[in-house]
Amino acid sequence: MHRKEFLRTTLAAMATLALPRARAATNGWPNRPINYVVAFPPGSNTDVLGRIVAQHLGDALRTSVVVDNRPGATGMIGSAYVAKAPADGYTLLGASIASHAINPSLFRNMQYDPVRSFQPVTIIGMNGNTLVVRQESPYRSVADLIADARKRPGAIAFASSGIGTTQHLSGVLLEQMAGVKMVHVPYSSRSALPDVIGGQVDFMFEGPTVVPHVKGGKLRALAVTSPRRLESLPDVPTMMEAGVAGYQVQAWQAIFAPAGMPADILDKLYRAIADVLKQPKVLAQLRDMGVEPSGMPPREFAQFQQAEIRRWAEVVSKAGIKTEG
Known part of the structure; x- marks a missing residue:
């Protein structure tokens, strides 16, 4: 046998022998603890979900x-x-619409690509904001609010x-769709709700955490x-229904993995999470928070994220929102 042909045959045989070992290692997942990194603080929607x-x-x-x-x-x-793991x-990564859909249009110097650096796994759930x-x-x-804003x-x-939060961009979108101009007051270090309750700020869009304040009579939901x-x-x-045709904003909380995750691990992980999101206890917990469970498959999620x-990006560009990052 010619030397080159011998080498090709030997390498092919070695590769064939290695395949069962690789599959066996992958099929053994998981055999140690999984680190679930949450990119937001304790108590945030991303953390709680x-x-x-x-x-x-x-x-x-x-x-x-x-x-973590x-x-x-x-x-x-x-x-x-x-992204570097x-x-x-x-x-795994617990992320959101902010980190993986809005940030790319706000920050020039991100240390990750929200699409190429990750493998989308699934969306846990979606929630609207409440005005x-x-x-x-x-x-x-x-209608009262818009009429006064026009005057x-x-x-x-x-x-x-x-x-850049969905609360901010919910207001920006209202400005754009209603043709009005308002003043944005960002609260980065503390909750804005006390100032809305006290009348220092006219209104805000807020997520599920606002529901108890509405039910308790401290705030009026429009x-x-x-x-x-x-x-x-x-x-x-x-x-x-309130008269702003086509207006829709839904925040989402999702799970990503580093890009390059083996397909069989991805499949096993996704199926396990999808089953968790179907459990009656989990469904009740999410819906009590005002979150609609999702369980979107990885490929569909990838397309949704890019959309x-x-x-x-269009909303941010039209509004001319600038950041220092």
Whole structure:
């Protein structure tokens, strides 16, 4: 046998022998704890949903799923950490619409690519924001708010938890679709709700954490940004029902892995999470928070994420929002 042909034959045989070992190693996943990195602070929607999933996912996979909060820079610190981790299924990322759809249009110097650096696994759930005003506010409807904003351009202020958040962009989208100009007041270090309740700021869009304040009579809800009414606030109309045709904003919390995760691990992981999201106890927990469970498959999620990046890039560009990062 010619030397080159002998080498080709030998290498091919070695590769064939190696395949069963590689498959066996992959099929043994997981055989140690999984690190679930949450890119936002404890108590955030991303953190709360991540902990709910992690607890049940550990039971399903018969291992520990350890939540590791690495907050900062609107989710970029934790995301950058996971982007550099091995793609072996032992490091996952709890992320959101902010870190993986809005940030790309706001920051020039991100240390990760929200698409190429990650393997989308699934969306845990989606939630709309609720437009709230103080209980004594003269605004009884979204139409009242828009009418006053048209009469007094730049006089009405809305709060958010920071530039580029869905609370901020919910207000920006209202400005764009209603043709009004308002003042944005970002609160990055503390909650804006006390100032909305006290009347220092006219209104804000806020996520599930606002529901108890509405039910407790401290705030009045004018509308929700989701396509359907919330089960937790069934009497509150959607923004579309309130007269803003086509208006829809849904925040989402999701799970990513480092790019290059083996397909069989991805499949096993996704199926386990999808099963967790179907459990009655988990469904009840999410819906009590005003979160609609998802379980979107990885390929569909990847397409959805890219569509979201394009959508928010257009909103940010049109609004001329600038950041220092």
